[in-house]
Every structure is written in structure tokens, then in C-alpha cells.
Amino acid sequence: MNARPLPDLVIVSGMSGSGKSGVLHALEDLGYYCVDNLPAQLLPEFVRRMRDNDAAPTRIAVGIDARNFGDLSDVPIALSEVGALGANPRLLFLEARDEVLLRRYADTRRRHPLSHLGLALADAISLDRQALRPLRQIADVLIDTSEMNVHQMRRSVLTEFGLVGAGLSLLFQSFAYRHGVPGDADFVFDTRVLPNPHWDARLRPLSGRDDDVRAYLDAQPEVDLYVTQVQAFLDGWLPKLRSETRSYVTTCFGCTGGRHRSVYLAERLARHCRATGWEEVAVHHRELE
Template sequence: MSSPSSNAAKIRLIVVSGLSGSGKSVALRTLEDLDYYCVDNLPSALMPAFVRAVSEDAKDMHPRLAVGVDVRNRADDLNRLPGILAGLAEVGIAYELVFLDTRDEVLIKRYSETRRRHPLSGDQLGLADAIALERKLMRQVAAIADRVIDTSELNVHQLRRLVIGELGMKTGSMTLLFESFAYKHGVPPDADFVFDARCLPNPHWNPQLRPLSGRDAPVREWLDSQPDVVLFREHLQGFLDTWLSRFKDEGRSYVTICIGCTGGRHRSVNLVERLAEHFRESFTQVLSYHRELE
């Protein structure tokens, strides 16, 4: 990487690689939610130029970068990746190469369920053979990975939480994840706080509001007109204002606050969005996630 930037030390780069179907797209979307500047399927040869372009101007610099590299890159491009990463390290770019792996039988099941086409499969190559070829082509990338994550037993939600909790957090800050859910589909297993909004007036019974979600303005306005909803939200806000700061003082890096209602579409979604808005004023990293809407 020529002409090292004085801003290099401020850059953090995560390179996400792995097998097709292992969850790379989920990981990159999650990092994007965490305010990373993400580029998928960037040729390795262009990585230094990409980093340089976003680090040269201190005013417009984006210090958190993520790049997806996979078998869609040309073979010679993949072979150059170790040297390219070494060059970035020489000029002070802190990077982490994360490789997502999955067992063959799980990949075959995932492709069968989604009916998507493997990027290497075709008339002359079946799915199992395409996966085997991909493993061979990606072997060198996996060998130099700083971290290999086996996603065989992880669903989309679990992988997303893993990325948030272990890869995407800002050093020294506490990440808040506000998550809405439907009780009929179960309580999220890794919740730190769970609040039940089923006692509140339900927009579901209004035919005009039923097709909408708690993120839509008509539902938001309707819920804001309900005194019990306003009181419930104020009480939650006050409780969390008090206790989340204690968690932060104790050095916690990640807290999940889950709010559930019957269908996970209106009341819980609205409360999650409103609480996330409130806490973005006092926490640097606040995410909202709606399990039943994803």
C-alpha cells in the first residue's frame, strides 16, 4: 500500500471470508448496522486502494471498514490476499480476517431449503462437488484467518448476535441491542432483560393498522395516543436509564433488551424503536432488531 496515511492507526478493517452459504452476507449486514463501511466481493487487489480512499481525508474518514472476500474472486486474487494484508499491516492498518466455515451436510441442506444456486455449480458440477471445489480454492484463505467460526449450529439470529457481541463492538463502549419478538414464537434465549407488552392496547384489532408494523407512522401515532402505552414506555425508560448506566460502570460490553407482544409486529416493535431512539442520545452503539419482521 503506497503513500501510508497518517490516519492509518485509526482504521479498523474486518475481512469476512468463508464458504458460500456459511453466513457471510449476514455477518456483513450486521457489521453495516454497527456503522462499518462494508463492501462485498471486493477484489483483493483493490483492497489497499479502498482503504486509502476512505482514510486519506481526516474530515471524511470512516474508521470502521469491512470487506467480503469469497470464491467469487478470481483464484489469483485469492492467492494474493496474504501479501495484500501484510502490506496493510506494514502501514499500520489493524485488520482481522474472519473465516466462516460450515459442515458440508449443513451447506447442502441450506441450499436445498433456499433453492439458491451455488456460485460454482452448473451443468457439469453438482452441489456437493461445487462445495468440495470451493473448499479447495478457499483453503489458503482459511489457513491465514485470525479466527475461524463454525456456523453449522448457528441460525441467522445467533450469528448476528455473535457478530455484534464479539466482532463489531467499539473498544471501551457498551453495545445495546433492543429486540422485539412474539411470545408465540418463544423468548429470545440470550436476553438480559425481557419486558411483556401484551397488556397494552393492540393495533392489530384496527383493520387499517393491522397490515402495518410498529415502525409505520400511523401505528406510531395511534400508540402515542394511548395513555397506557406512553406510561409503559416512560416506566421502561426510567428503569433502563438507571440500571444500564450501572451495567456500563461495571464494564459490561453488551446488553440485550427484549420486548415481546403477541405477534411481534406492532407494540413491541414500536417500543423497541422508541427506546432505541432515546438511548442513542447517551450510548454510542445502539441497535434495534425485529425478529418477526426479518
């Protein structure tokens, strides 16, 4: 088998809470094979295996951040080895101001990945920034997401890498009403009228992305009617918004906990829009990510 070069390799790094997961999801939507939290020391071997496999994808994105095992100062060496293999690695680094990161963690109630060290959140952010300094210094693209919403961040990244042109970008977002309606919502649909998987003990720990929850909701006649009506609304009005000077449209689905019905609807409507020809479609689950 002849080795073949990898034409496109994106390394996604940056501060925890700056939006790395959203970027990886956006790249995955565009056909990239995405791997998150790959140990940097394994990067050359990973690329070598991709290069030597004719069936392997030709566009790859790898997430590397402070969760990485080993010294991040070794990453430049790993990237040099990757370049020698025929790949074209580009390092994207996302950052945000400390006060913004503090607010994001407070809003989402997520734990910082360095909190297991027993640090206060502010100290964990400071250590994260220090550990990632070697990657920031060699970044090909540096994006500050402090003032960006999910839409703007996605568009900035994809435009920076020449992956999309002008057009309307769609975001389908799930949320919990008890934590408030997203401030950037254009359309909001209340899914609390639908049967709730939460009351099934078997489904409660799952989310709307899991097969069992999808099967449960797929089988509900009310859900099918709801989806049909929302699809008709979006199919009728989204093309009209595209004809105006709009760059983003955010469609939000809310339920009580933001885990089951809203997640299911956001995923299902995103799939519908991709199937009907929309190219820039992202999904964000506020209470899960």
C-alpha cells in the same frame, strides 16, 4: 489533494449463517463505514478512493463472502494491493459447525445465499465452506460462533480488535411470538397491545425500520405512553445491573410477526440508550436477519 493512509480496515468474512451481518452492525455502531458484499476485485480501488478523499471515514469494514463475484483465491492479491496503498487490512473470519448452521437456517427460515444453485441446504453449506477456504487460511482473527449468542459474538469481536473494554453490553432484540421467545432474554416486553401497522396495506410489506412505519407508530398516543414507561424502567434498572458481575443484558420486544411493532421498539429503545451514554448497544431482528 494529498493522499492520506487509512488507519483501520476490517474485512469481515466467513460462513453464511455464522454472524457476519451482526458483526458489521456492531462495527457500524462504533463508527465504522460498512460495505457488505463488495466484489473483491474492487477492494483496492475502493480503498484508493477513500484514501484520496479528505472527507472519507478513517475506519472502514467490508464484508466479502461466497456471494462475491469472481474467484475468492484472488483476495490475498487484493489485500496486498490495499496494504501498498497505506491501509492496514485485518481479515476476520467467522465460522460455525455444520449442524449449528443447519439449525440456524431452520430457526430463522432464511434461504442460504447459494440455494439459487438448486442445492440442498447441507450441500450449500459444504460448497460455501469450500469456496471460503482461501480466506480462512489467511485470516488474522478466526472466531467459531457455534456456541455464541449475539451478545457473546459481538463482545468477542470487539474485544479481539481492542475496540471495547469491560462493561455492560446491551442487546435489543425483536421477535415473533409464534416462533417462540428468545432463550437468552433478560427482559421481555409484549408489543401486541399496540396498534398494528400490518393492517394497513401500504405498510404491511415494510418493517419497523422504514420511515413510513416509524411515522405511523410515532403518531399513536399508546405507543408514546408505552415507550415512556419502558424507558423509565430501563433507565432505573440497567445501571443497577451494571454494578453487578454482568456482561450482557438482552431486552426483547415481541409482536405477532416480528416485523413492525417489535422492530420499531427495539430500534427506538436502542437509540435512547445510546443517547443516554451506553456505549455497547446492539440491535438484532430475529425474523428479519
